[in-house]
Each structure stands twice: as structure tokens, then as C-alpha cells.
Amino acid sequence: MMHKNHLTLAVAGSRKTQSIIDACIAASKAEKVLVLTYTTTNQIEIRQRMSRQLGGAVQVEVLGWFTFLIKHWVRPFVPFLDPHRRVRGFDFESDPQRYMSSASEDRYFDNGGRVRKVHLPQLACLVERASRGALLSRLERIYDTIYIDEVQDLGGYDLEILKLLMKSSIKLRMVGDVRQAVLTTNERERKNKQYMFTGVWKWFKAQAESGKLDISQRHTTWRCHPEIAAFADSVFGESWGFTATKSMNERKTEHDGMFLVKSEDVPAYVEEFKPLCLRYMSSSAQKFYLPFMNYRASKGLTRERVLIAPTTNVERFIKTGKPLEAMAAATFYVAITRAEQSVAIILDTPGTSGLPYWNPQSG
Structure with a gap:
């Protein structure tokens, strides 16, 4: 049960x-x-x-x-803390009230009586x-x-x-x-x-x-091609205790799996495959004039193909296998797993990586 x-x-x-x-x-x-x-x-x-x-x-x-916290926790029951207090709205913007006592109502409510988002769960x-x-x-x-x-x-x-x-x-x-x-x-x-x-x-x-x-x-994915699923699994080490992903994506196209792409070949790759282009932040990959989206912002999306501009740490992971720290692993995992059929990573030197290079001649 x-x-x-x-x-x-x-x-x-x-x-x-x-x-x-x-x-x-x-x-x-x-x-x-x-x-x-x-x-x-x-x-x-x-x-x-x-x-x-x-x-x-x-x-x-x-x-x-x-x-949920306002409707079922704070609004009906805040009078138990202060019989005269009412919730007048929701304050999205306030910074943490670091130097205000947790016993002070001003920690949780702004001057307009709006409950501060930053301290709403504590108030609840x-x-x-x-x-x-x-x-x-x-x-x-x-x-x-x-x-x-x-x-x-x-x-x-x-x-x-x-x-x-x-x-x-x-x-x-x-x-x-x-x-x-x-x-x-x-x-x-x-x-x-x-x-x-x-x-x-x-x-x-x-x-x-x-x-x-x-x-x-x-552990079953219907989205990611088997090669993509296996590579995504490798981003987190065995110590995490995650079950290996099983891919149910049996679709075959002219371009499936994981690839590396040299900088000089990026324009041709984008022209041919029209991938979703991802980078870690807006300051990354500035030399490429592409419609990039940040890794984290892509969470929830699904696209047939993805092109990734790697961070320095991701480059090192691909070239040497050096593990990524937790947040870097999570953002990279999100970027990889947006793809159904192919992921290409921009990298000019492969190091010890076994991923194949795509070039305009190979197709």
C-alpha cells in the first residue's frame, strides 16, 4: 500500500x-x-x-x-497572531528583513498591510x-x-x-x-x-x-533519444543514487543523438537544423549572433533539436570528465533534456570526449 x-x-x-x-x-x-x-x-x-x-x-x-499559503494559512488565521491584522495584498518586491525580529509583524507586512512574499512561508x-x-x-x-x-x-x-x-x-x-x-x-x-x-x-x-x-x-522518458538520455544521466554521478533513464523514443531522423560542433560550423548547423539555442547567461557566447535562451529559462520546454554554448566548467566536464558541482549539473541537465532527437555542443577541441563532430560535409 x-x-x-x-x-x-x-x-x-x-x-x-x-x-x-x-x-x-x-x-x-x-x-x-x-x-x-x-x-x-x-x-x-x-x-x-x-x-x-x-x-x-x-x-x-x-x-x-x-x-495557497495566503488563502488557506495566513488570511484565515492571522488573527490568531493579531486580532486586528488583515491581509491587504501581496508584496512581491520586498527584500529580506534581515535586521527585524521574527516576532515583529513589520517583518511580514509592508506599510500597506501587504504580506511580504519573501517571508510568507515563515509567517504561515x-x-x-x-x-x-x-x-x-x-x-x-x-x-x-x-x-x-x-x-x-x-x-x-x-x-x-x-x-x-x-x-x-x-x-x-x-x-x-x-x-x-x-x-x-x-x-x-x-x-x-x-x-x-x-x-x-x-x-x-x-x-x-x-x-x-x-x-x-x-526513470522512463518519452522525450529524449537514448543517446541524449544516457549523456544526461552522466552529468550526475553514481553517488546521487538516481536510477538510469530508459528512453522510449524510438523515432529515427537524419540527425539523432549527441554531437560536438566547432565554432566555425555553427552558422551552417543552425541553418540546417534550426535548433533551440541555449547558453548559461546573456554574457555567454556573445560572438554568436543567435537567438539564445538561458539554460534555466528553457525549463519546461521541449524541442526537436538543441544547440548548447557550454560554460567553462561544462567544457571541462566534456573534455576530461571532471564532475560538475550540483547547480552547474542541474542547469546543464535542463539544457540537454529539452531535446527530443539531437543535442549539439559548441566545442573546438574535444579532449578525451568520445562525442562525434558534426560538420557541413558529413551532414
Whole structure:
């Protein structure tokens, strides 16, 4: 029997979001379901898919993470901290109130009474404690099951929120990919700093070891060509404990797999294959006048072909096999796994890499 709290660690292209939608379709009409995710883009995607596929068969609500905290945590229960306090809005812009006591309301609210995004999860934890169980009791009456998509994006006090949800009677189903942990709800938060980005994998494993959570790995990708999937796996070493990816992409084209491309051949490559062009940041690969997108910004996209301008560390990894540090590995993994059929990396000298070069003559 599946644990009440379950995490599915799923590789890129494994239909993570679709698995949540399929579960919602299979739910009984009596089940009250909430789907949560961090990014606005993913919220829109889930709502659109739900609308197309569910057709009103079950009652499913989709919320952003911060909306969830305001709607079900802070707004109803902040009077437990201050009977005169009301939430007047949401402050996206405030910097962390580093020198303000955690007991001060001004840490959490700006002068207009808007709750500060940067401290919203911490405030939610304080409100829950002040409610003496009333908050979670109310949530249990509203929802039977909560799904969280892209759960690797949560950090800081949001992990404390997850602990509270795991204590409740609500079934908690989380889906994500630690290898794509390139975003976070608040990277300036000091709480749980060691679990930020890919470090969240250690946090999840600790919850599993304490019996609070079950973890399974979904290692099948329908997106990436087998060579791409295997190369992406190599970006993270065996010490991470990830299951090897199995590719179900059996499609064959005139240009499949992993390649290197010399700088002088980049214009011809782009002209022939029209790839999605990716670089680490806007200051990278300035000598190429191409419509580059940053690695992290490409998260969530799928394209037939990808061209990557590598960072210095990625070049070293390809040439020598020297492991990448965690964040560099995650951003590079995201870039690689946008591709279905081919990935080409701009590199003039291969070192010990066994990847083949593409040139205009070879096709």
C-alpha cells in the first residue's frame, strides 16, 4: 500500500504533470483534490490540460504555492497572531528583513498591510502554530488529497510547510525531478539553506528514512533519444543514487543523438537544423549572433533539436570528465533534456570526449 505521503522522482520527459492529471481523472467524484505548483507557467499549463481532459468529471482546484499559503494559512488565521491584522495584498518586491525580529509583524507586512512574499512561508508557520491545530483541521475538512507538481522548487520555510502537511490526514502526492532543481521559491531565505536547489534531495531522503515519506523513481522518458538520455544521466554521478533513464523514443531522423560542433560550423548547423539555442547567461557566447535562451529559462520546454554554448566548467566536464558541482549539473541537465532527437555542443577541441563532430560535409 502506498504511504499517505509519497514522492515520485521522475526524469525529464517522463510525463510528470500528466501523471497528476491522470490521477485526478481517476479520482472519485466525492474526492476533494488540490493541485499545487510554484511557477505561473506551470499553473496555466495544468489548468489548460485539466480543462481539456477532465471535463468537470471531478472537483479539482489548481493553485499557485503562494496563493495557497495566503488563502488557506495566513488570511484565515492571522488573527490568531493579531486580532486586528488583515491581509491587504501581496508584496512581491520586498527584500529580506534581515535586521527585524521574527516576532515583529513589520517583518511580514509592508506599510500597506501587504504580506511580504519573501517571508510568507515563515509567517504561515507562525500562524499555524498560533492556531493550535485549527489550521490543519480546517484544511483536512476541505481537501482529501493534495498533489504538488515540480516539488523540487520548494525551499526554505516551504519545507517546514511540507512537514506540517505530512503530519495531517491529507494524502500528499508530490512529483518532481531533483536534477532539474534550478528554481526555488526563495533563494535568499536562510532557513534550510543546505537543502536549497539540488540539496532538497537530501531533505527528501531524510524524511523517507524517518518513515514520513515513501519515494519511488520514474526513470522512463518519452522525450529524449537514448543517446541524449544516457549523456544526461552522466552529468550526475553514481553517488546521487538516481536510477538510469530508459528512453522510449524510438523515432529515427537524419540527425539523432549527441554531437560536438566547432565554432566555425555553427552558422551552417543552425541553418540546417534550426535548433533551440541555449547558453548559461546573456554574457555567454556573445560572438554568436543567435537567438539564445538561458539554460534555466528553457525549463519546461521541449524541442526537436538543441544547440548548447557550454560554460567553462561544462567544457571541462566534456573534455576530461571532471564532475560538475550540483547547480552547474542541474542547469546543464535542463539544457540537454529539452531535446527530443539531437543535442549539439559548441566545442573546438574535444579532449578525451568520445562525442562525434558534426560538420557541413558529413551532414
